[in-house]
Amino acid sequence: MDIHHRIAHRLRELRDAQGLSLDALAERSQVSRSAISLIERGQSSPTAAVLDRLSSALGVTLASLFEEGAAPAAEPSPVARAADQPEWTDPGSGYVRRNLSPAARSPIQLVEVHFPPGQRVAYDTGVRDTEVYQQVWIVEGTMEMTVGDAHWRLAAGDCLAMQLDRPIVFHNPTQRPARYLVALTTVASVGWRTK
Numbered sequence: 001m002d003i004h005h006r007i008a009h010r011l012r013e014l015r016d017a018q019g020l021s022l023d024a025l026a027e028r029s030q031v032s033r034s035a036i037s038l039i040e041r042g043q044s045s046p047t048a049a050v051l052d053r054l055s056s057a058l059g060v061t062l063a064s065l066f067e068e069g070a071a072p073a074a075e076p077s078p079v080a081r082a083a084d085q086p087e088w089t090d091p092g093s094g095y096v097r098r099n100l101s102p103a104a105r106s107p108i109q110l111v112e113v114h115f116p117p118g119q120r121v122a123y124d125t126g127v128r129d130t131e132v133y134q135q136v137w138i139v140e141g142t143m144e145m146t147v148g149d150a151h152w153r154l155a156a157g158d159c160l161a162m163q164l165d166r167p168i169v170f171h172n173p174t175q176r177p178a179r180y181l182v183a184l185t186t187v188a189s190v191g192w193r194t195k
Contacts, residue, residue: 003066003086003087003088004042005042005182006043006050006066006068007042007046007066007088008039008040008041008042010064010065010066010067010068010080011036011039011040011054011074013067014038014058014064015040015058015061016024017088018058018059022036022037022040022060023162025054025057025058028057028155029053029054029056029057030053031050031053031054031057031142033048036054037099037129042183045091046091047090047091047092047093048062048090048093048095048106048121048123048164049063049092049122049124050079051125052114052123052124052125053124053190056087056125056126056128056164059128059129059130060130060186061109061132063099063101063109063182063184063186064109064136066086066088066097066099067099067103067122067130068103068156069135073075075155076102076104076105077103077104078102078104078150079102080099080100080101080102080103082176085098085100086098086099087099088143090121093115093116093119093120094113094116094119094127095113095114095116095121095170096113096114096185097111097112097113098111098112098113099111100112102164107120107184107185107186108175108184108185109125109183109184109185110161110181110182110184111161111181111182111184112180112181112182113179113180113181113182114178114179115143115170115172115177115179115180116172116177117126117139117172117176117177118172118173118174118175118176119171120169120170120171120172121169122167122168122169122170123168123169124167125164125165125166125168126165126167127165127167128164130186130187131163131165131186131187132163132164132184132185132186132187133146133161133162133163133164133184133185133186133187134161134162134164134182134184134185135159135160135161135162135179135181135182135183136159136160136162136180136181136182137157137158137159137180137182137183138154138155138156138157138158138159138178138180139180139181140156140177140178140179141155141156141172141174141176141177141178141179141180141182142154142155142156142172142174142178143170143171143172143178144169144170144171144172144173145160145168145170145171146167146169146171147160147162147166147167147168148166148167148168148183153173173182190194
């Protein structure tokens with residue numbers, strides 16, 4: 001199954017599991033009903049920002065949209081072979097993300113990102129129903145990251161920890177590609193939080 005059909009299947013599965021209509025998910029995510037329908041049919045290549053809005057509205061991480069989906073009858077393997085790790089390219093920026101984590105359920109998800117020179121990706125993430133934390137470890141190159149009002153310039157070896165509860169911008173300000181590892185974990189929130 002190619003990556004667009006995997007995303008389509010997974011998005012539909014998550015929406016159905018929560019009993020959400022296309023209209024309800026559109027209202028929650030601020031992504032149009034027609035755009036969601038095209039994504040679910042595998043007829044659209046959504047940007048990272050659109051996938052982030054959808055994952056936030058569904059209460060899952062962006063990396064969850066690239067998973068296989070419903071657990072098979074047998075226990076999933078604790079090993080994710082490189083050849084089987086789904087890879088996706090953002091049509092807006094050209095950044096490439098590879099989900100490294102195996103299908104076996106774990107509270108941690110690992111993602112490797114190759115980020116092209118001069119590109120920028122902005123996520124309008126706000127407060128979620130579940131708390132999502134991530135750490136970004138720069139393997140090669142330089143990345144500028146803005147989390148809410150805070151801004152950092154990160155070089156190889158630097159690591160930034162954050163909660164995904166405010167807008168985030170990833171920017172490669174250089175003429176060289178960057179590569180980094182993202183580690184994510186989700187904690188269910190208790191009740192409604194206000195900021």
